[in-house]
Amino acid sequence: MATTYFSKRNLQFLLHEVFKAEELTKYEYFSAHDRETFNLVLDSATYIADTLMHPYLKEVDRNQPELKNGQVTVxxxxxxxxxxMGEAGLIGAGFSFEHGGQQLPEMISSCVGFIVMAANNGMMYTGLTSGAAHLITSFGSPELSQTYVPNMLDGTWQGTMALTEPQAGSSLSDVTTSATPQSDGSYKIKGQKVFISAGDHDAAENIIHLMLARIDGAPKGTKGISLFVVPKYRKDEQGSLVDNDVTSTGVYHKMGQKGVPAMHLTMGSNDNTIGYLVGEPHQGLPYMFQMMNEARIGVGMTAAAIATAAYYAALQYAKERPQSRRLNQKGQLDSPQTPIINHPDVRRMLLFQKAVTEGSLSLLIEAARLYDISEVAEGQEKENAFLLLDLLMPVAKSYPSEMGVQSVSQSVQTFGGYGFTEDFPVEQLYRDIRITPIYEGTTGIQAQDLLGRKMTMKGGRAPQLLFAEMSKIIAEASTFDDLKPYADKLKAEIKRTQEVVTSLMPHAQKGDIERYLADATLFLEMFGIVVIAWQWLKQAVVAKQTLLTQNPESDELAFYEGKIHTMKFYFHYEVPKTLGLAQRLTDMEVLTIVTEKELAL
Amino acid sequence: MATTYFSKRNLQFLLHEVFKAEELTKYEYFSAHDRETFNLVLDSATYIADTLMHPYLKEVDRNQPELKNGQVTVxxxxxxxxxxMGEAGLIGAGFSFEHGGQQLPEMISSCVGFIVMAANNGMMYTGLTSGAAHLITSFGSPELSQTYVPNMLDGTWQGTMALTEPQAGSSLSDVTTSATPQSDGSYKIKGQKVFISAGDHDAAENIIHLMLARIDGAPKGTKGISLFVVPKYRKDEQGSLVDNDVTSTGVYHKMGQKGVPAMHLTMGSNDNTIGYLVGEPHQGLPYMFQMMNEARIGVGMTAAAIATAAYYAALQYAKERPQSRRLNQKGQLDSPQTPIINHPDVRRMLLFQKAVTEGSLSLLIEAARLYDISEVAEGQEKENAFLLLDLLMPVAKSYPSEMGVQSVSQSVQTFGGYGFTEDFPVEQLYRDIRITPIYEGTTGIQAQDLLGRKMTMKGGRAPQLLFAEMSKIIAEASTFDDLKPYADKLKAEIKRTQEVVTSLMPHAQKGDIERYLADATLFLEMFGIVVIAWQWLKQAVVAKQTLLTQNPESDELAFYEGKIHTMKFYFHYEVPKTLGLAQRLTDMEVLTIVTEKELAL
Known part of the structure; x- marks a missing residue:
């Protein structure tokens, strides 16, 4: 079993050296904190991860939750x-003092998520609770908050997001769960929800569902969806908890993330499920969407964390496993076999994993920083941060997921046959990570969001802002002789991206959205490669500055040089993929839109 | 559960319309056969697949083999x-009449493998037996054949390939299992083997290992390895079966292909394991390599079969699952949701799966045809077939495996959240296929074989032959207006490939093999894309000719038009990937070779 599952050194580098987390404390809201309190929180997460999570990685996977007599056992x-997690204040890390939280920036609380998910993503429970509680504190009444949030943040009650229905997955406009007003202001809820993660289990004393439903007579589509708190046990007039008629109809058996039950729930079997409206009627989807960025940072972090854990397992194996001799010394049979990390093909696989995982984490911390600024800054600064975050979100969710799947696949490959066995953790991580391109909006949905909405909103201001940010890094990198070629490459990639957008835009202008978005997923892929190139150049600039000003030695020297080397690797091995993608995206031949002619697929 | 797991129509198209299997019957060796006997064999395989295999897909996966009291139960x-399979003559399909076989071409027997693996690849037992028995009939004495082969071909005894050892995976030169000559001409065997598929189980009465070992005093490296028959039970002087001291030390628990036990075996714990030399001493590796092409066609077929089964499951789901409205009709909430196959992004995923799976199967049948010709033809024809087969083998093993992994991933994605659950077969197929880029030579090993050996052997004659074959198809395709642009594209890809080779060659000429092969895996990927483009153009030419000469209608019309459409899709979506690969391969910056400087990976 691998003992390293993430790099504390790299996390410190990104948080403090690249993204200067402490700068956030200049804002009143975060002013109680400093670098030390940030690090204390991360240490406390690491302690829990080391002692209560990582040792049970396999065990939690091998003993998946079962539904028996209406109760799910985990x-x-x-x-x-x-x-x-509750006692350490980590479920409420990002909540205001007023709501019993630590008022920490998302930059820090999302890194808590990274650490615990790297340790054991099969224990993915607390992020769900934070997200659900945050919906209540943001949009619910003070009474709702008082009733539910304290027990959620201390880890006694579980929170969930209950959106998906059997007939409404990606298409939330087709949600049919109904809410009938009662005389006391509450609602009777009736319907079914599927794939509700942690939707029922015996480790929590109550389960609080943040549920989308349609109030009787509401408008069709997304404009008629409201948000409710639907607890498993509700408080009766005496304040005692009574059953709220939420039935566990089934638990899905999954390929991975087996520790977390994905539930099929039925509300109102006995016409006795009560829900409490959160905020205004018909505002359910806007509320959800305001939380979406946070939730999607969470999924990106989960993917990056799983891929990171797999990378460190593969790296350790590659350093220890002797096999064959180096290619220029093939015939020297008397010499011992060399550790496989010395084979270029293996080193290529490892550098790929490092480039993907550290590039992903960098982008996610960037996104979390923008989230924080968009929450606490004012005026133009707030608006710019929000626009940039909105643009980056589809990438920050999808790149770590899609490329993380490939990265873990290369971790498996590094192990050879052993990677396919349960003797090492990578086969499990390979199964676990496969859900990340699916939940919280599939890659296809993210792609439509990016190209269909984010690229064009407010007259295309978001990509303008992004390219301006990239240009700043390009200018900084250009002052170093050995980074300048990569700055030039990034400049060329921005131009290529703009050309692709220009060639697609006429379809949108003609109103042929189907054609405009037909290859949106490939655009997301290309855009993601460029965004991560920016993140790598940013890291390389900091590494270069540190090498020049601080003359680090031994491990520290290797760390900073490794950063510059991996940046180069990324530009030489990953960035060229944009050539083929751009060719496809500017190709006028359409082959994926339904025609009258029926083809045998 | 999907009911279609392969397309009989497509198999008939490839075997008879594209590759004209019956032409093989002009050779004396295959003259007892005709199209009808070929099809009867495939029907018989399909019957077994339908009745004894596919219904148990999940069950075999869920009840993995366990080792208890030294015995493995399956x-x-x-x-x-x-x-x-034994009774239907399918284990011995490819064996000569003399050895009790059906003397069928590899073209047909490998398609038997395709059908049964598409039905349930967790029952991957018989291909191993055929391969092991074929080693005996090809290189062993008549006595060895008489003793072992009949019971193997009738399905009573299991055969295995026992190569890998704990310290010798990809590096067979480091095999240490020892063989000590006995006075009766047999050998005492001592050592350990790992990852031996079907290496022990209770469904066979005996297990016959074809095992690599080193005779005492043999030369070091690959030149001192011999091949032995090492049975689980050997015949004593009275002809009774007695225990041969082959101990099942452990069974690996795997991510997929769980139905087949991968064994850790120990020989000679009680100094009583007897092995029988196959052929000449020290010829073990050459013998194995002569069988390698057959074995690798088998792995390619397994990968193509798994990906095909996943594709048909995804296709059926995409036709039946309504979700959302078409993008140009987004707001029409009164209209019912549309089946997801009508969304361009889903159609793109399905066309990708079709392009990969049918392209792979086409190449594998091409390879099997070349194998047959190399076995039964004479002179130049034989030599050319052999060279071409040798060149294509790394692709025929790796493309279906590597791209099959991606194809099944897209099958999972087509299902959305359901794809991650055990309710549908794709999560299992996603786990199953992941081993195929590893066993029978990892992708990295295949890549070194392609670039390091096959491209340069006999003065580079093999790629010359291949490009000449491609040029024939280019000429044929160029006679059709709508195929000509694709013929031109293929011509350009050949040129690009040649340029890449030209740019790499100086490293080889300088003797810097490590640099020459550093990106071999990327060369294999690029070369594979071009080879499959050729297969698609070949299929499109036949489809075009049929459309023009036979005026097919309804389903048949859709079938042939679907072929041309998928060819176009492949050229527009997959072929552009060579742009980025060529850029990397001709890039002089090396980042994966070990330097003095220690980098933090």
Whole structure:
């Protein structure tokens, strides 16, 4: 079993050296903190990850939740974990003091998520609770907050997001769960929800669903969807918890993330499920969408974390496993076999994993920083941060997921046959990560969001802002002789991206949205490669400056030189993929739109 | 559960219309056959697949083999399956009449493998037996054949390939299992083997290992490895079966292909394991390599079969699952949701799966045809077929495996969240196929074989032959107006490939093999894309000719037009990937070769 599952050194580099987390404390809202309190929180997460999570990686996977007699049983360590996270204040890390939180920036609380998910993503419970509680504190009444949030943040009650229905997955406009007003202001809820992660289990004393439903008579489509708190046990007039008629109809057995039950729930079997409206009627989807960025940073972090854990397992194996001799010394049979990390093909696979995982984490911390600024800054600064975040979100969710799947596949490949066995953790991580391009909006949905909305909103101001940010890094990098070629490459990639957009735009202008978005997923892929190139150049600039000004030695020297080397690797091996993508995206031949002619697929 | 797991129509198209299987019957060796006998064999395989295999896909996966008290127990259906395959003559399909076989071409017997693996690749037992028995009939004495082969071909005894050792995976020169000569001409065997598929189980009465070992005093490296038959039970002087001291030390638990036990075996714990030399001493590796092409066609077929089964599951789901409205009709909430196959992004994923799976199968049948010709033809024809086959083998093993992994990933994605659950077969197929880029030579090893050996052998005659074959198809395609642009594209890809080779060659000429092969895996990827483009153009030419001469209607019309459409899709979506690969391959910056400087990876 691999003992390293993430790099504390790299996390410190990104948080403090590249993104200067402490700068956030200049804003009143975060002013109680400093670098030390940030690091204390991360240490506390690491302690929980080391002691209560990572040792149970396999066990939690091998003993998946089962539904028996209407009750879902999960691994006993889950309860300990929830309690520890609650006691350490980590479920409420990002909440205001007023709501019992630590008022920490998303930059820090999302890194807590990174650490715990790298340790054991099968214990993915607390992020769900934070997200659900945040919906209540943001849009619900003070009474709702008082009733539900404290027990959620201390790890006693579980929160969920209950959106998906059997007939409404990607298409939320087709949600049919109904809400009938009652005389006391509450609603009777009736309907079914599927794939509700942590939707029922015995490690929490209550489950609080943040549920989308349609109030009787509401408008069709997304404009008629409201948000409700629907608890498993509701408080009766005496304040005692009574059953709220939310039935666990089934638990999905999954390929990965087996520790977390994905539930099929039925509300109102006995006409006795009560829901409490959050905020205004018919505002459910806008509310959800305002939380979406946070949730999607969470999924990106989960993907980056899983891929990171797999990378460190592969790296350790590659350093220890002797096999064959170096290619220029093939015939020297008397010499011992060399560790496989010395084979260029293996080193290529490892550099790929490093480039993907550290590039992903960098982007996610960038996104979290923008999230924080968009929350606490004012005026133009706030608006710019928000626009940039909105543009980057589809990439920050999809790149770590899609490329993380490929990265873990290369981790498996590094192990050879052993990677396919349960003797090492990578086969599990390969199964686990495969869900990330699906939940919280599939890659296809993210792509439509990017090209169909984010690229064009406010007259295309978001990509303008992004390219301006990239240009700043290009200018900084250009002052170093050995970084300048890469700055020039990034400049060329921006131009290529703009040309692709220009060639697609006429379809949108003609109103042929189907054609405009037909290859949106490939555009997302290309755009993602360029965004991560920017992140790598940014890291390389900091590394270069540090090498020049601080003369680091031994491990520290290797760390900074490794950053510059990996940046180069990324530009030489990953960036050229944009050539083929741009060719496809500017190709006028359409082959994926339904025609009258029926083809045998 | 999907009911279609392969397309009989497509198999008939490839075998008879594109590759004209019946032409093989002009050779004396195959003269007892005709199209009808070929099809009867495939029907018989399909019957077994339908009745004894596909219905147990999940069951065999969920009940993985366990080792208890030294004995491995497998699913009870395995025994029935082995018996049925033996009785139908399908284990010996490719063997000569003399050895009790059906003397069928590899073209047909490899398609038997395709059908049964598409039905249930967790029952991957008989291909191993055929391969092992073929080593005996090809290189062993008549006595060895008489003793072992009949029981293997009738499905009573299992055959295995026992190459890998704990310290010798990709590096077979480091095999240490020892063979000590005995006075009766047999050898005492001592050592360990790992990852031996079907290396022990209770569905066979005996297990016959074809095992690599080193005779005492043999030269170091690959030149001192010999091949032995090492049975689980050997015949004593009275002809009774007695235990041969082959101990099942462990069974690996795997991510996929769970139905087949991968064994850790120990020989000679009680100094009582006897092995029988096959052929000459020290010829073990050359013998194995002569069988390698057949074995690698088998792995390619397995990968293509798994990806095909996943594609048909995804296709059926995409036709039945309504979700959302078409993008140009977004607001029309009164209209019903449309089946997801009508969304361009889903159609793109399906066309990708069709392009990969049918392109792979086409190449594999081409390879099998070349194998047959190289076996039964004479003179130049034989030599050319052999050279071309040798060149294509790394692609025929790797493309279906590597791209099959991606294809099944797209099958999962087509299902959305359901694809991640055990309710549908794709999560299993996603786990199953991941081993195929690893066993029978990893992709990295295949790449070194292609660039390091096959491209340059005999003064580079093999790629010359291949490009000449491609040029024939280019000429044919150029006679059709709508195919000519694709013929031109293929011509340009050949040129690009040649330029890449020209730019790499100086490294080889300088003797810097490590640099020459550093990006071999990317060369294999690029070369594979071009080879499959050729296969698609070949299929399109036949489809075009048929459309013009036979005026097919309804389903048949859709079938042929679908072929041309998929060819176009492949050229527009997959072929452009060569741009980025060529750029990387001709890039002089090396980043994956070990330098003095220690980098933090």
């Amino acid at each position: 691994h006993p360590k889950i309860k300990e974990y929830l309690k520890a | 699913h009870p259906k395995i025994k029935e399956y082995l018996k049925a």
